[in-house]
Amino acid sequence: MRNSILTVFAATMLMVGCKKNESTAGYQSTDTQTVSPAVTDKDSIKPADSAATNTATTVSLSEQDKKFADAAAKGGIMEVMMGQLAETNASNPAVKALGQMMVKDHTKANDELKQWASKAGYTLPSGLDADKQKKYDELKTKKGTEFDRKYTELMVDDHKKDIEEFKKQSADGTETSLKSFASNTLPTLEHHLKESEKAKAAVK
Structure with a gap:
C-alpha cells in the first residue's frame, strides 16, 4: 500500500x-x-x-552670386513689363521699337536665367521689389510724349546700372555657369544702352 x-x-x-x-x-x-x-x-x-x-548635391553659391541672380531676375522682369507699356503708350516710333526690343531680348535672358536657377537648385524672385514696382506704376500713368521722355530716361539709367552689375559678376562671381550668363548677356545690354540713348535724344 x-x-x-x-x-x-x-x-x-x-x-x-x-x-x-x-x-x-x-x-x-x-x-x-x-x-x-x-x-x-x-x-x-x-x-x-x-x-x-x-540635399548635398545643390550648387554652392557665394553671396555675390545670389545678389546678382536676384537683381538680374527682378531687373529683367521690369524691363519686359516696361517694354510692353512702351509698345502701347509710346507716341514716337523709335520708342515703340525700343520697347519691342526690350521685351524680346529680356524675355530671352530671363528664360536663360530661369534655366540656370533650375539646374542650380536656386529660387529666383518672381516679381518686382518695392522700388522697381514704384517706377513701373509711375510710368504706367504717362502717355504720349511724356511717356516717351520718362521711358527712355529710365532705360538709359537702368542699363548703365545693369552693365556695372553684369561686369562685376563676370569678374567676381564664383559659380561658373552664372558667370558665363553675365558675360554672354553684356553685349546685349551695351547695345540696349546705345539704342536707349538714341531714343532719348530723339524725343527731347
Missing part, C-alpha cells in the same frame, strides 16, 4: 515538472520573437540618410 502511494506521488511530480518545462519553453520562444522589431527600426534610418545626400 505504501509503495503504491509513493509511486502515485512520484508520477504526479514528474507531470508537474514537465508542465514547468513546457511553460519555460514558451517564455523563451516569446523572448526570441521580441528581438526582431529592433532590427527593423535600424533599417528605417536609411531613407533619412538618402535625403541628406540629395
Whole structure:
C-alpha cells in the first residue's frame, strides 16, 4: 500500500515538472520573437540618410552670386513689363521699337536665367521689389510724349546700372555657369544702352 502511494506521488511530480518545462519553453520562444522589431527600426534610418545626400548635391553659391541672380531676375522682369507699356503708350516710333526690343531680348535672358536657377537648385524672385514696382506704376500713368521722355530716361539709367552689375559678376562671381550668363548677356545690354540713348535724344 505504501509503495503504491509513493509511486502515485512520484508520477504526479514528474507531470508537474514537465508542465514547468513546457511553460519555460514558451517564455523563451516569446523572448526570441521580441528581438526582431529592433532590427527593423535600424533599417528605417536609411531613407533619412538618402535625403541628406540629395540635399548635398545643390550648387554652392557665394553671396555675390545670389545678389546678382536676384537683381538680374527682378531687373529683367521690369524691363519686359516696361517694354510692353512702351509698345502701347509710346507716341514716337523709335520708342515703340525700343520697347519691342526690350521685351524680346529680356524675355530671352530671363528664360536663360530661369534655366540656370533650375539646374542650380536656386529660387529666383518672381516679381518686382518695392522700388522697381514704384517706377513701373509711375510710368504706367504717362502717355504720349511724356511717356516717351520718362521711358527712355529710365532705360538709359537702368542699363548703365545693369552693365556695372553684369561686369562685376563676370569678374567676381564664383559659380561658373552664372558667370558665363553675365558675360554672354553684356553685349546685349551695351547695345540696349546705345539704342536707349538714341531714343532719348530723339524725343527731347
